[in-house]
Amino acid sequence: MPLGMRCWVVLLGRGLFVAEPRFASKRVPSRATFGGEVGEMAVRLGTPLMPWQREVADVCLEFRANGRAFRHDVVVTVPRQQGKSVLAAAVAAWWAEKWPDQHIMFLAQTRTAAAARLSGVARRLAGDEGVQWYRGVGNEHVKFGNGSRISVESPNIHGAHGESYDLLILDEAWSYEEHVLQGVLPTQSAKPNSQLWMISTMGTEDSEVWNRYVERGREAVKERDESVGFFEWAADLDAGDDVFDPEQWGRWMPALGYTIEAANILPAIAAMSPGEAMRAFGNVLTATDSELFPVEWWPRALNAYEVRPENGISFAFDLNLDPAGSSIVAAWPTETGWHVELVERQGGEGSAWLLPKVLGLIRDWRPVSVSTIGGAPVREISGQVKAFCESRGVPFRQLSMQDFAAASQGLYEALRVEELTHGDSESLAVAVGRVRVKEAGDLWRFDRRASRVDVSPLVAAAVALYAGKEAAASKRDAAIWFPSGGR
Numbered sequence: 001m002p003l004g005m006r007c008w009v010v011l012l013g014r015g016l017f018v019a020e021p022r023f024a025s026k027r028v029p030s031r032a033t034f035g036g037e038v039g040e041m042a043v044r045l046g047t048p049l050m051p052w053q054r055e056v057a058d059v060c061l062e063f064r065a066n067g068r069a070f071r072h073d074v075v076v077t078v079p080r081q082q083g084k085s086v087l088a089a090a091v092a093a094w095w096a097e098k099w100p101d102q103h104i105m106f107l108a109q110t111r112t113a114a115a116a117r118l119s120g121v122a123r124r125l126a127g128d129e130g131v132q133w134y135r136g137v138g139n140e141h142v143k144f145g146n147g148s149r150i151s152v153e154s155p156n157i158h159g160a161h162g163e164s165y166d167l168l169i170l171d172e173a174w175s176y177e178e179h180v181l182q183g184v185l186p187t188q189s190a191k192p193n194s195q196l197w198m199i200s201t202m203g204t205e206d207s208e209v210w211n212r213y214v215e216r217g218r219e220a221v222k223e224r225d226e227s228v229g230f231f232e233w234a235a236d237l238d239a240g241d242d243v244f245d246p247e248q249w250g251r252w253m254p255a256l257g258y259t260i261e262a263a264n265i266l267p268a269i270a271a272m273s274p275g276e277a278m279r280a281f282g283n284v285l286t287a288t289d290s291e292l293f294p295v296e297w298w299p300r301a302l303n304a305y306e307v308r309p310e311n312g313i314s315f316a317f318d319l320n321l322d323p324a325g326s327s328i329v330a331a332w333p334t335e336t337g338w339h340v341e342l343v344e345r346q347g348g349e350g351s352a353w354l355l356p357k358v359l360g361l362i363r364d365w366r367p368v369s370v371s372t373i374g375g376a377p378v379r380e381i382s383g384q385v386k387a388f389c390e391s392r393g394v395p396f397r398q399l400s401m402q403d404f405a406a407a408s409q410g411l412y413e414a415l416r417v418e419e420l421t422h423g424d425s426e427s428l429a430v431a432v433g434r435v436r437v438k439e440a441g442d443l444w445r446f447d448r449r450a451s452r453v454d455v456s457p458l459v460a461a462a463v464a465l466y467a468g469k470e471a472a473a474s475k476r477d478a479a480i481w482f483p484s485g486g487r
Helices: 035-044 051-060 084-098 111-125 177-187 206-222 246-251 263-271 272-281 354-365 376-392 400-414 427-435 455-481
Strands: 009-012 015-018 073-077 103-108 132-134 142-143 148-150 168-172 195-200 227-231 314-321 324-334 337-347 369-373 398-400 419-424 436-440 441-449
Touching: 009 111, 009 400, 015 142, 035 051, 035 084, 051 073, 051 084, 051 227, 073 206, 084 103, 084 111, 084 195, 103 177, 111 132, 111 142, 111 148, 168 177, 177 206, 177 400, 177 436, 195 206, 206 227, 263 272, 314 354, 314 376, 314 455, 324 354, 324 455, 337 354, 337 427, 337 455, 354 376, 369 376, 369 455, 376 398, 398 400, 398 455, 400 419, 400 441, 400 455, 419 436, 427 455, 441 455
Parallel strands: 073 195, 073 227, 103 148, 103 168, 168 195, 314 369, 337 419, 369 398
Antiparallel strands: 009 015, 132 142, 142 148, 314 324, 324 337, 436 441
């Protein structure tokens, strides 16, 4: 087998796999590269580069004769435990030693994490002439004898302002929000020979900054745009890759068989939710970083029930401000439990449709309950809905936040024990996949403010289910006390 680039293999179980990237920028052999020098630095740091790391360094550190990199932006994404931080440390230390008076800034998810990465460089190079490690909290940095230094910053709105950096390294970039980039990118505007490295495992659908750079990198590879260096090692779910099959891991884990073994990965995956495991070790995009509903619950509850007036239907409505959207959901009992169905959802700030729609449903169906949550978003119309319900003899229920916590947990439990079904709705599915929760003592509830999508369909579903069950229980109680059916 030829020993060219990307031709390394991993023997795992019965399988022989080639750990090739799904996307990779190409090396231009005629150009000078400093990848070899970074490899030498990695040896000095006690962590020799693996083939995948060396390939990234060779391609992304092609430099012009004037000292300017061909690729200003470098974006690299691999699964967890593959050696991202090792590569970042080697590049940072090499850069600092290569040229005098350079300022390198290293960001991780927290300042503490970044300082820990930096301490590894400092300990390994401490014996070298002129290398000094400053450990004061808030001033952690390594200074080199040529005047260069590597420092760390907090990934927040204040980090890096007022400084100029020759090399920026953003580790775990999936977790950074827009304001972090707004803070650090201008720091390179006065540095024509600068470079930006973003290294991370894939994030969630909320990782808007990182996802934008990943998409830009993929397009750069497709279009052969050499302003960006991009590498991605990840499972290809569309091609049938199974993140939970150890015999397939060698296809997308380039460190497997080098610095990590399957036996090290299995316990970590067992301790994670399925979605988090797919993100961490398949390097695939997931809905959220804290999955509330196991991924299999919602699809297995899909069922098409045809509602009839005699079922005793309950309606609930909700209005989400940011992201804006409003929804109406119906709930009714079935032979196996309860069913929720999205009646209508409209995105955007316009909610003028909501009141006439709710009133029309009350007229047409005479529901056993109409409900919503108290608070600012629906305050403008809840009073009118309540008055209309009273005029029609329909119970109106406005849930308190404590009631809503019970409703949220009630919907979760009904899904868990398979006593809840739902209709086919993309809006509901998105809300279920990306909802965040707010905890208060032993209680928790769906959090509209923290969720990065419109969760009004899920909120309305929980409220409709709660109020519908409450109305059904009240009806049963009335039947016990008044068996003749009247009062």
